[in-house]
Amino acid sequence: MHNLVGGNEKEQRVRGGEVGLGDRPGILVISHGSREPGWVAQVEDAVAEARTKLPADLPVEAAYLELVEGRLIQDGVRALEARGVTDIYALPLFVSSGSTHVDEIGWALGAYAEPRRETDLEPIAVTARLTYGEPIGSDPEIARVLAAKLAPRSREPASECVLLVGHGSDEPWFYEAWRRELEGLAAEIARIGGYAGADAALLRPDEPAARIASLRARYPGARLLAVPVFLSEGYFTSSAVPNRLAGLDIDYAENALLPHPLVSDWIAGRVRGWLSRRTERLEV
Secondary structure, eight states: OOOOOOSSOOOOEEESSOOOTTOOEEEEEEEOOOSOHHHHHHHHHHHHHHHTTSOTTOOEEEEESSSSTTOBHHHHHHHHHHTTOOEEEEEEOOSOTTOHHHHHHHHHTTSSSSOSSOOOOOOOOOOSEEEEOOOOTTOHHHHHHHHHHHGGGOSOGGGEEEEEEEEEOSSHHHHHHHHHHHHHHHHHHHHHHTOSEEEEEEEETTOHHHHHHHHHHHSTTOEEEEEEOOSSOSHIIIIIHHHHHTTSOOEEOOOOSOSOHHHHHHHHHHHHHHHHHHHHHHHO
């Protein structure tokens, strides 16, 4: 079985031969996709902004797992290869390595031999050498995004506690990854924001009420703030999360990660890291 580690810039898996001097690099930023045009537009804007922070001659494509016709992962791979790209860095723009989608996409791209769970996704045809990157995980840069989203709701951080709310999973391995990575983000937000405490709650399984009760027991009298950890605004941020928090006396900051310039910085930073490691291999 493969091993995924979230929240850092280590590469996960590489398929294909060794990188060569004549190879041309290209970037494929992969996110879930949505029927909501605004959701897709925010992702497109973030990728476009990231392009401005990267070499001008570096091909960059945004692609989606589903729901965006003509812009699926296979379309993105074909677009890069049609531009002469022979070395692809596929970056999953997802919150957590606990996402089953991150796992199945990696398998479909040939980054590892088998997925952790059954998938309906078909293998994707890739001629180029491909490196599969990592999702956000516990990246401190994204903790800064969440802290900025919370700031307008905060009054006295030292007497407040923060609850991060993420999607989660009912399957043990994926659940543990979600919990580990969101707890890492929560701890970093508490540190940089000066909050009294922080925790994470997942929608799968249904954790918000229990986690809020735990925060109240540990920090009596503290004011509670909740922030969703989702890439772009949509059903989960506007409906699913607030419905789970209803009646629990917690102030909800209805903001997704996008739009925020640090998300583009995160994309560009991951790409620059891969380009640097690629250059080092060429020089060996």
